[in-house]
Amino acid sequence: MNTPCPPFDAARPDGENPSAHQTLEQDGRLCPGKTYTIPARQGRAMRLRKGEVLSVINRDGSQIGDFWAFADGDCNEYLSMEHLRPTLRRISPRPGDALVTNRRRPILTMVEDSSPGVHDTLVASCDIHRYAQLGHQGYHDNCTDNLRMALAAIGLRPTSVPCPLNLWMNTPVVEGGAMEWRPPVSAKGDHVLFRAEMDAVVVISCCPMDLLPINGEDAQPRSLDVLLHREQA
Numbered sequence: 001m002n003t004p005c006p007p008f009d010a011a012r013p014d015g016e017n018p019s020a021h022q023t024l025e026q027d028g029r030l031c032p033g034k035t036y037t038i039p040a041r042q043g044r045a046m047r048l049r050k051g052e053v054l055s056v057i058n059r060d061g062s063q064i065g066d067f068w069a070f071a072d073g074d075c076n077e078y079l080s081m082e083h084l085r086p087t088l089r090r091i092s093p094r095p096g097d098a099l100v101t102n103r104r105r106p107i108l109t110m111v112e113d114s115s116p117g118v119h120d121t122l123v124a125s126c127d128i129h130r131y132a133q134l135g136h137q138g139y140h141d142n143c144t145d146n147l148r149m150a151l152a153a154i155g156l157r158p159t160s161v162p163c164p165l166n167l168w169m170n171t172p173v174v175e176g177g178a179m180e181w182r183p184p185v186s187a188k189g190d191h192v193l194f195r196a197e198m199d200a201v202v203v204i205s206c207c208p209m210d211l212l213p214i215n216g217e218d219a220q221p222r223s224l225d226v227l228l229h230r231e232q233a
Helices: 081-088 128-133 143-153
Strands: 035-038 043-048 053-058 065-071 074-078 098-100 106-113 165-167 190-196 200-206 224-229
Touching: 035 043, 035 200, 043 143, 043 224, 053 065, 065 106, 065 143, 081 098, 106 200, 143 200, 200 224
Parallel strands: none
Antiparallel strands: 035 224, 043 200, 053 190, 053 224, 065 074, 065 165, 065 200, 098 106, 106 190
């Protein structure tokens, strides 16, 4: 007889890494002007006040970042790719675009992008089931768990795992409707700048994918940097 699965809990990780207890600052409040590093394979949560600006920096050029944003105080409202695409009438945001929630309210604005602007809005965050599909045995760090743990580390519990904005992820839809998994086209030091349009909690996971070349030809996960600016850009 099959053992029944426990009830699904969107906030419960399937494993653990330092994302569960390490934070960039207490309660996720970053110090303006200070550069913070999100370690490879891990995730961190940070709180933004309306008007604050966050730089996400691809320090090595080849690392993708799963990027989420939630309304501060209500994890049921979040940056939604399903709502973003029809709002933009494009599948990827550009500088000047408002990024909207599942209630169609702007939560962030993409202010600046020094990269060629190749980002993904179609692919769900990796999880233990994805790695099992790819042939990995045993636990593997994953972006879904990094989100859960990073939020827990600042005292929050998600009620769902939204599809992230996958920064620098190069997964184009090609002729015939197929999707390809390609290395990023970003360069060392490229950055994306976001302005908060409401008080928000942002989570970034340095994707641990090492079975496909989405983190570069060598499939080697690396770290990302973040920097908070008080003044609007």
